[in-house]
Amino acid sequence: MPWDLKSDRPIYTQLIEQIELMICSGIYALGTKLPSVRDLAQEAAVNPNTMQKALAKLEEDGLLYTNRTSGRFVTEDADIVKQVKGRLALSQINDFLKKMKNLGFQNKEIISMVENLLESKEDDYHEHNS
Amino acid sequence: MLRKLLKYEIKATARLFLPLYLVLLVFAGINRMFSIIHFESFNDSAFGGITAGISMTVYITLMAGTFVMTLVVLIQRFYKNLLGDEGYLMFTLPVHSWKHILNKLIVSMIWVTSSGIVALLSVLILVPLDISLKEFLRQIRLFGIQLMDQFGVGVYLIGLETVFLSFLFLASGILMIYAAIALGHLFNKHKLLASFGMYIVLGTISKIFLSVYALSIGHFENIENVGTFFESQIAFFLVFIYVTVIAAVYFLLTQYILKKKLNLE
Amino acid sequence: MSTILECKNLTKKFGGKNALEAVDLNISRGRIVGLLGPNGSGKTTLIKLCNELLTPTSGEILIGGYHPGIKTKKIVAYLPxxxxxxxxxxxxxxxxxxxxxxxxxxxxxxxxxxxxxxxxxxxxxxxxxxxxxxxxxxxxxxxxxxQLYLLDEPIGGVDPAARDYILDTIISNYNENATVILSTHLISDIERILEDIIFIKEGQIVLTKTVDEIRDEEGKSVDALFREVFKC
Known part of the structure; x- marks a missing residue:
């Protein structure tokens, strides 16, 4: 997954978000070892200190943990990941709702639109598999 | 660090001088061959005459070229390697600036001396050995005997001192060029031209200093008709003081500019 | 955190003109610092002073506690x-x-x-x-x-592939004892690898902050802020 960093927000917060996303989407599975700070920094083409800071914050949040001898790992606690997933989902939904409100849609309209869309997608899905 | 500087300085210059020396000596040999063949009337043919003429011209050009190149390289190695773009590398090495000057000075002296020796050698090759060398050695022996008569055993000391003073003169001459280049570097424009001007200025100042020095020491004029060994020693000493002071001033001036007034383009 | 480079009231004049004016700086070890300013703002003068290629008119520079000289040349790697x-x-x-x-x-x-x-x-x-x-x-x-890398316009004339390689080299070479200071006027290319930035304008330091501070406080990239500060 390529690192997508915007230029108008702190790099540090963006790194946290992207690593959270990588863990939630399973790119870094539970309990797996993370590459070194330097490798991660190189991959993302960012300052190693900034990457270090982001990882420290994630550690503080419990999403990562450090084993003194062997490096940094993704937590084995599925609940924490679930919580983060929930938080990320919520913020996505909030963004979506905000945009829809701006376009002038009411709650009910939004729900029915989403339902319709999901149904048609479901149909597509069944057709593909039949 | 000085030894490392010397190593690279010699490498950088030897690749220019050694081939030139070789070619010069080879052409001296070729000309010698023509002069031997000459006796077998090779030169009577037009072809032989032209070839010998060309070969001689090349030799003379090479001889002049050797001296011109010695001077040019002496200037270039200081001007380009220290005050040109390469200076960015040289002056950020962990080396004192006086070692840079000393390094350039030593290597320049080596090449001036060897250019002289090689030129002499090429003449010895060119001119038939039997006549020239014998005559040359005889002259030297005669001169030696003459000196021996005058000074006794001290002649060896005088010989050593002469060699030493010659090198000191050479050093002060080279340092004067360096100081002129360093002063020229202080100008914003036309640095080479300014260096040349500074060379003339320094030369004039040195002459004025010499006159003042000579006047302040009444004995100084005696230098040209030295009678006894003792007198010769006084003369050497006075000359030694003069050259050393001049050389030291040039060295310190150059060092000061390189250390405090450096401003690479 | 120990200091690797310190400038106190550093001034450099050429003729009567101030190339640097009363610069005070304090840079710690283990940082990647961008020295940013338009052409002729004094970036190169500052870097040359740190390398003893120029001598200060007044004020002083300390690198690892020493004035520029043999000791500092041993620990400074300079790319002119x-x-x-x-x-x-x-x-x-x-x-x-x-x-x-x-x-x-x-x-x-x-x-x-x-x-x-x-x-x-x-x-x-x-x-x-x-x-x-x-x-x-x-x-x-x-x-x-x-311990200190001073890179003067390292990405100025190179192609994008080489530029990426240079940035990659700087990151992979990183260690917490060494600081990299690089001067440039092409900011957007290197913004991501910088931690601290110094804006220099007409020989004076006008801003020293971390990249994330700028983005956080101003809500814009360093590049955008640079364009604002140095607007012609």
Whole structure:
């Protein structure tokens, strides 16, 4: 997954978000070892200190943990990941709702639109598999 | 660090001088061959005459070229390697600036001396050995005997001192060029031209200093008709003081500019 | 955190003109710092002063606690804007030259980088293009295990691929004891690898902050802020 960093927000917060996303989407599975700070920094083409800071914050949040001898790992606690997933989902939904409100849609309209869309997608899905 | 500087300085210059020396000596040999063949009337043919003429011209050009190149390289190695773009590398090495000057000075002296020796050698090759060398050695022996008569055993000391003073003169001459280049570097424009001007200025100042020095020491004029060994020693000493002071001033001036007034383009 | 570079009231005049005016700076170890300013703002003057290629008119510079001199030259790796390579050595010879003069030079690293950039160590410097020479110079500088790297416009004239390689080299070379200061006016390209930035304008420091502070407080990139501060 390529690192997508915007230029108008702190790099540090963006790194946290992207690593959270990588863990939630399973790119870094539970309990797996993370590459070194330097490798991660190189991959993302960012300052190693900034990457270090982001990882420290994630550690503080419990999403990562450090084993003194062997490096940094993704937590084995599925609940924490679930919580983060929930938080990320919520913020996505909030963004979506905000945009829809701006376009002038009411709650009910939004729900029915989403339902319709999901149904048609479901149909597509069944057709593909039949 | 000085030894490392010397190593690279010699490498950088030897690749220019050694081939030139070789070619010069080879052409001296070729000309010698023509002069031997000459006796077998090779030169009577037009072809032989032209070839010998060309070969001689090349030799003379090479001889002049050797001296011109010695001077040019002496200037270039200081001007380009220290005050040109390469200076960015040289002056950020962990080396004192006086070692840079000393390094350039030593290597320049080596090449001036060897250019002289090689030129002499090429003449010895060119001119038939039997006549020239014998005559040359005889002259030297005669001169030696003459000196021996005058000074006794001290002649060896005088010989050593002469060699030493010659090198000191050479050093002060080279340092004067360096100081002129360093002063020229202080100008914003036309640095080479300014260096040349500074060379003339320094030369004039040195002459004025010499006159003042000579006047302040009444004995100084005696230098040209030295009678006894003792007198010769006084003369050497006075000359030694003069050259050393001049050389030291040039060295310190150059060092000061390189250390405090450096401003690479 | 210990300081690697300190400038106190540093002033440099050329003729009557101030190239640097009362600069106060304090840079810690383990940082990647961008020295940002338009052409002629004093970036190169500051870097040259740190290398003893210029002498301050007043004020002082301390690098690892010492004034510029032999001691600081041993711990500072400097990449000037000019190509300082001579025209008679091979690449392998200039590597030996560096190894001879700098005890912190790592030849293995140098040969490794040459290989990655497809430069033959047996090539003569004379026959190289300007771009290749710049790469060789960067390799020589980055192959030192120095405490302070001063890179003057390292990405100025190179192509995008080489630029990425340079940034990559700087990141991979990072260690918490060494600081990299790089001057440039092309900010958007390097913004991501910088931690601290210094804005310099007409010989004076106008801003020193971290990149994230700027983004957080101003809500814009350093590049955007730069364009604002240095608007013509």
């Amino acid at each position: 804007e000019n190509t300082y390579l001579n025209d008679w050595m091979k690449v392998s010879e200039i590597i030996n030259f560096f190894k001879d003069f700098y005890t912190d030079f790592n030849s293995e690293k140098a040969f490794d980088m040459l290989k990655r950039l497809n430069i033959d160590p047996q090539d003569k410097l004379k026959t190289m293009s300007k771009g290749t020479k710049e790469k060789v110079q960067l390799i020589l500088v980055m192959s030192r295990e120095a």
